[in-house]
Amino acid sequence: MRVLLIATNRHDRLMSRMDARPMPIGLAYVAGHLDPERHTVKVLDLMFSEDYVEDTNRAVSSFAPDVVGISLRNFDNQSYLDTQWALPMTRDVIDLVRKISKATVVCGGPAFSILPRESFQFLAPDLGVAGDAGETFAQLADRLEDSGGYRGPDGLRDLPGLVYREDGEVVIAGGQASSAFPKPPLLEQLDMARYERAGFGIGILTKLGDFFYPTSDEDADEASWRVIRPVEDVVREAADMKARFGLRKVFFIDNGFNIPLAHAKSLCHALIESGLDLHWNTCLTPIPSSCDADIVGLMRDAGCKLAIMTAGGHDDGNMSSGLDNLTRVCQTCEEGGLHYTLSQYFGEPGETRETVEEKLAFLKSVSPAVASLRVGIRVLPGSPVAQAALDEGLITGEGDLLRPVFYLAEEVKDWISDRLREEAAANPRWNLM
Structure with missing residues (x-):
């Protein structure tokens, strides 16, 4: 299965006199947990993107993913004087993916995991993973390949941290996902x-x-x-x-x-x-x-x-x-x-x-x-x-x-x-x- 992972964070960690841009290491660990014999993985990092809409469009169109994983690192830049909310941009990325692809969209990441239910409602993906997602996302990818794609939560409810919608309600299965981080991160596709x-x-x-x-x-x-x-x-x-x-x-x-x-x-x-x-x-x-x-x-x-x-x-x-x-x-x-x-x-x-x-x-x-x-x-x-x-x-x-x-x-x-x-x-x- 073809899995595209998108890091949507574009905020500096510190501003002004000490500029630091954090690498999407969490997404790299998730990528490293995917079975390379079963899945082809592409990582799209939007941190240095000059035009994130065009870069997302190009990546989705050329790679033709079956699953798109979206990482939400921060809710915002945590600055009172120059507040920048991150979720609208992340939702724009998801909306763009939906316009040009039938891929299953899965959200996760540190911020998503803090308020998974509210984040899921705002971003409207197909699925989410709350917590340290490496093992859960890897199992999810395997099961989606086995079943030929996402057709509802049946057969997935036992995955810890899985977030999905059922009967109009957002459900979080089994608490937060956990990981021992047993596999190294996939870093080759990052700058x-x-x-x-x-x-x-x-x-x-x-x-x-x-x-x-x-x-x-x-x-x-x-x-x-x-x-x-x-x-x-x-x-x-x-x-x-x-x-x-x-x-x-x-x-x-x-x-x-x-x-x-x-x-x-x-x-x-x-x-x-x-x-x-x-x-x-x-x-x-x-x-x-x-x-x-x-x-x-x-x-x-x-x-x-x-x-x-x-x-x-x-x-x-x-x-x-x-x-x-x-x-x-x-x-x-x-x-x-x-x-x-x-x-x-x-x-x-x-x-x-x-x-x-x-x-x-x-x-x-x-x-x-x-x-x-x-x-x-x-x-x-x-x-x-x-x-x-x-x-x-x-x-x-x-x-x-x-x-x-x-x-x-x-x-x-x-x-x-x-x-x-x-x-x-x-x-x-x-x-x-």
């Missing part, structure tokens, strides 16, 4: 050299947790992660990527590289022993107990060139104690020679003029490579901010979060943008978002 130049490096999965970053010691144990890949698998994938593509710049995909701490240290030791000499970047959780001088030194010695930290936004802790923890972690990184960036949220529940000034004073006291000042918090389902948005009537239900919704505390919303714009203009390494 690897361009991605190496256009961001933090080529993505390699180490761990997967929730869709926002851990912020407390309670999040630091293994039970908080849905996927923790064996260290040897991560190193093997990095070695294979370097051997095949000659690339050394890697981004370890991880909500918090340093937790659990034992896994992080094991991976650093393995990277050092491998002699791969990678230059890698990753996300760091600013919890002092899991970010001591030992792990900072190991990360540096193992080739880490940049650690990305996020402050506030989706935690429900005390803002002052959070800044104290951040200060300690930043000082540890600076003393250990590990470069880092900071993404600091403003406008979260409880924000006041005093806390805004405390955050600005904190940013001036440390030395990140880049500091991103984020106006407002993009409300995401299941987060403490979502509960605040419900309590205050900003949303009527979490289904409203399919569209961009930003929480901005009442006490600061009238002046915070101007205040941060003034500060960003005076600090060359500060980026207002």
Whole structure:
């Protein structure tokens, strides 16, 4: 069967002073799970497309797929000041596919999996897969080939994470799909050299947790992660990527590289022993107990060139104690020679003029490579901010979060943008978002 996989994300990860375009690594893992003896796979990545409509038209017309998989990476660009909603463009791609092809359309991806029912209703594919889709999508492709195409959910309902419509209702079968990521990603059809130049490096999965970053010691144990890949698998994938593509710049995909701490240290030791000499970047959780001088030194010695930290936004802790923890972690990184960036949220529940000034004073006291000042918090389902948005009537239900919704505390919303714009203009390494 002929399977066309389309990555619809066209948003930079960070804007302005640090431009980074994330590679569609999740879609590449899905492609790698498909049986090459049964299926011919083509990947269409729209990130660098100058005309995504024409590129989609050309790919569908020439390849003539039986199944089209659509990856929805983000709901939007998460910018309050320049909000760009991603779903209309993704729906345009699906509508175009339907006009020129009879292929079965299947949606998935990180954003789709956060609100699968609402995403399915808006995008109107034939099927969806919620969760880590590698194994489920591969089984789905096999069964569609065996049955001669999609004729309804019969014979498919046992596939975990499958989303379909039946009797006018959207049904999600068996909860979210899960994957151990046992097979390497299919990278050959992606512009690897361009991605190496256009961001933090080529993505390699180490761990997967929730869709926002851990912020407390309670999040630091293994039970908080849905996927923790064996260290040897991560190193093997990095070695294979370097051997095949000659690339050394890697981004370890991880909500918090340093937790659990034992896994992080094991991976650093393995990277050092491998002699791969990678230059890698990753996300760091600013919890002092899991970010001591030992792990900072190991990360540096193992080739880490940049650690990305996020402050506030989706935690429900005390803002002052959070800044104290951040200060300690930043000082540890600076003393250990590990470069880092900071993404600091403003406008979260409880924000006041005093806390805004405390955050600005904190940013001036440390030395990140880049500091991103984020106006407002993009409300995401299941987060403490979502509960605040419900309590205050900003949303009527979490289904409203399919569209961009930003929480901005009442006490600061009238002046915070101007205040941060003034500060960003005076600090060359500060980026207002």
